[in-house]
Amino acid sequence: MIAQKNRIESLFENRTDQEKIMSLFLTAGYPDLESTADLVLGFEKNGADMVELGMPFSDPLADGPTIQNASNVAIENGITMDGIFEIVRKIRESSQIPIVLMGYINPVFRYGVKKFCEKAESAGVDGLIIPDAPIEESGILTDHAKAHGLHMIYLVAPNTSSERMKVIDQKSDGFVYCVSVTGVTGARDGDEVAQSVQRFISRVRDNVQKNPKLVGFGIKNHNDAMKISEGLDGFIVGSALIENIRSNYPDEGWQKKLFSFVNNLKYGNLNI
Secondary structure: OHHHHHHHHHHHHHOOOOOOEEEEEEEOOOOOOOOHHHHHHHHHHOOOOEEEEEOOOOOOOOOOHHHHHHHHHHHHHOOOHHHHHHHHHHHHOOOOOOEEEEOOHHHHHHHOHHHHHHHHHHHOOOEEEOOOOOHHHOHHHHHHHHHOOOEEOOEEOOOOOHHHHHHHHHHOOOOEEEEOOOOOOOOOOHHHHHHHHHHHHHHHHHHOOOOOEEEEOOOOOHHHHHHHOOOOOEEEEOHHHHHHHHHHOOOOOHHHHHHHHHHHHHHOOOOO
16 A cells, blocks of 8 residues: 555655656557557656556546547457456566556446556556546545545646646646646647646645646657646656557557657657
8 A cells, every 4th residue: 555655745745856757558458458558658768757548438528539439449349347457467577657547537437436446456456537536526436546646636627716726636646637728638739738737836836735747748759748737746748649659550660659759748858
């Protein structure tokens, strides 16, 4: 239990002031059931500091077309909750990268909250992001998560009041997920996001002081990541990663292209 908590905590404790933590989102079971664990290990080798594994759901209300498609493909591939836990176990055979499960509350309820948290801890999961389980309505999940050493990570957005940011900060563990724009997931124009996000980031820094802060939604390259995460602890990329897979899979060399993209996201030293 302590080790699970410490994977996320150690990550932020050990970062330098100049380093930006990079968390990557990947839908479990996409583009096929066999690739997910290997992709996570490849992400780590190319600069990923943390990974969010998406739990596919048939009605992903906060996701744009890119992640919706990835969820549909994963479901058609036959991904299950037990299959996701097996993927985490496989990753844990050779990696201690922090792993967060991200998805919707319905599959968790269907699986059983207590059983879900027990299996997550046993597999080696470190935290949970459940966007449609707000702090007022996630008490059962929070209780079981804490009993099994799982961080509950909540989201703030531009339309989150300053007072609510403070409450979310107190309820969150590990980090606070800063949604850079209102709306669904998806890569956006970096300048557009950066301009709209500056005031939001200022409010986040004023009101979220207990936890590290990662910003996501709309980041598609290294320059976006550096610009949008200025003043925060790091950034999260999901849709742009899925788009890269969708564009190249199953062509020969698709994983190499994906890992080069990941490396460029973190270090900005490749011409993709």
